[in-house]
Amino acid sequence: MSLNGVFSAATASAENILEVHHLSKHVGQGEHRLSILTGVELVVKPAQSIALIGESGSGKSTLLGILAGLDDGSEGDVKLLGESLGALDDEDGRAALRARDVGFVFQAFMLVPTLNALENVQLPALLRGESDAHSRTQAEQLLRQLGLGERLHHLPAQLSGGEQQRVAIARAFSGRPRVLFADEPTGNLDRKTGERIVDLLFSLNRDYATTLILVTHDEQLAARCERRLRLLDGKLQEVA
Ligand SMILES: Nc1ncnc2c1ncn2[C@@H]1O[C@H](COP(=O)(O)OP(=O)(O)OP(=O)(O)O)[C@@H](O)[C@H]1O
């Protein structure tokens, strides 16, 4: 599956995609206090592909959300695409950064329930001010590539879990992101559909130098990534 013609090439950049120092995350108070992250260190170079692995409950989704600027850490620094997320404290600054350069596929998809598949995929482009005609053509092409050509006008509730997941992936791609975060992108898919998604992810990585940061329990997917990082006891360790 090739994405040629769908996107213009991402701008090349020598700067680090992510720089994380001493990141911790605690939730709750007193006896209910829980330390999820306790000193995460991470540097991600442009066009790297990274598999984030670890047991259920180890904090992978929490970490992914913080790295993408959707959530705050308790201590430490996260620099995403050269911008310190702490300094972009206002929602607007981070939202602008995300809209421009970051794609995110949620574990729970988070599609807009009142919009059909096509409209969900088109939405980020419309929010960025692209024309309806152009963004619609691009969204349609992407959905067809993901095998959803017959589902363009279905609402999320009328789609299977795997179909919703593919719509969520198309929506994250549609912003032509420089970095794509995906939380278990093949978690709800059969093997064949999962392989198509993985091929698409890696064609983005290869053709457009999109950095991939993927949470996954899928060993085959993890094996295809350039680096594997395990979250254990609140810290990241490189796995061979
Ligand atoms: N806001 C919160 N308040 C309290 N506990 C939380 C909160 N967010 C996450 N947790 C807890 O933090 C831990 C890590 O959650 P997280 O969702 O990041 O795990 P995960 O590694 O993504 O797991 P899975 O593989 O099951 O998706 C869990 O024990 C979870 O219950």
Ligand SMILES: [Mg+2]
């Ligand atoms: Mg999770």
